[in-house]
Amino acid sequence: MHQKNKVIKKNEKITKKLSRVGIGSRRQIEKWIIEGRVNINDKVLLDPTIRVDEKTKIFFDGKEIPKKEQTRLWKFHKPKASLTSNYDSKGRNLIFDFLPKKIPRVISIGRLDYNTEGLILLTNDGELARKLEMPSSGFIRKYRVRVYGKIEKKKLEQLANGIIINKIKYKPINVVFERQNSSNAWIHMSLKEGKNREIRNIIKFFGWEVTRLIRIEFGPFKLGSMKEKDLREIKYSDFSKLL
The missing domain is CATH 3.30.70.580 (Pseudouridine synthase I, catalytic domain, N-terminal subdomain)
Structure with missing residues (x-):
């Protein structure tokens, strides 16, 4: 009988290992390692590029890191x-x-x-x-937005082809008008990128103000x-x- 080959798990970077068990993002973990918050085999680790295996005992802020659970x-x-x-x-x-x-x-x-x-x-x-x-990922982020001001639909139509504001290029955004009250309007905005304060910056550029911003969808969720x-x-x- 042929003996089955033993499966050997490859070593992986400690930043990836800790990220997989939900400690934080790789960038956050790199910072925490440099700050001396991670120990391996009873020694303080300061090098975020080191590789570890399944036998390596890893501690974060004094607590041992558990083995990876099923993703939730x-x-x-x-x-x-x-x-x-x-x-x-x-x-x-x-x-x-x-x-x-x-x-x-x-x-x-x-x-x-x-x-x-x-x-x-x-x-x-x-x-x-x-x-x-x-x-x-291609995930669409959809928001319901309350805007203070009188909405001009022609301005919103510009977003269908993307727009450049203060040298920042925003990709095409789909906008659906919901309703206009005396001083406020509700619109839906769907985008793929989600740059920092993207919706607020765009609405401000048009001369209006976001008074409420609610994310209602993220991809299929x-x-x-x-x-x-x-x-x-x-x-x-x-x-x-x-x-």
Whole structure:
């Protein structure tokens, strides 16, 4: 009888390893390693390029890193006036403060501004987060926007071909007009990139002001009827094809 070949797992960079178990993004982990927050085999690690294997004992902030669990994904309704961050020097609300203690360490897939509310995805798998937040994922981000001012539809039509504002090029954005009240209007904006404060900058360029910004869709995932601070786990079968 032929003996089966033993499967040997290749070494991987420690930044990738820690990202896969949901510690943070690779960029964050590089910073934390340089700060001396990671130990391997009882020694402080300062080199973020080192490679590790399954036998390497890794500690982050004094706690041993567990082996990778099955990838999980959640939808969270981010409230206004909260940060998509693990820390804030000003003591402002963080989205992770609203999560139940029973869920494992998670990271956000992308970010939402402090005063933006709505759908944000959370996962325990840093590699999945990195994959889905990139524009190459092709995921459409859809927002419901309340605008202060009288909407001129011709201005919004310019966005269909993209626009350059203050030397920043924004890719085409699909805009659907919902309704206009005496001083406010509601519109829907769908975009692929999600650059920093993209919608707010565009609306300001047209001479209006965003008074409420709600993300209602991220790719195939929808906010639906979720209430503020609601957390719902997504079935593995509903996202396994994305892995």
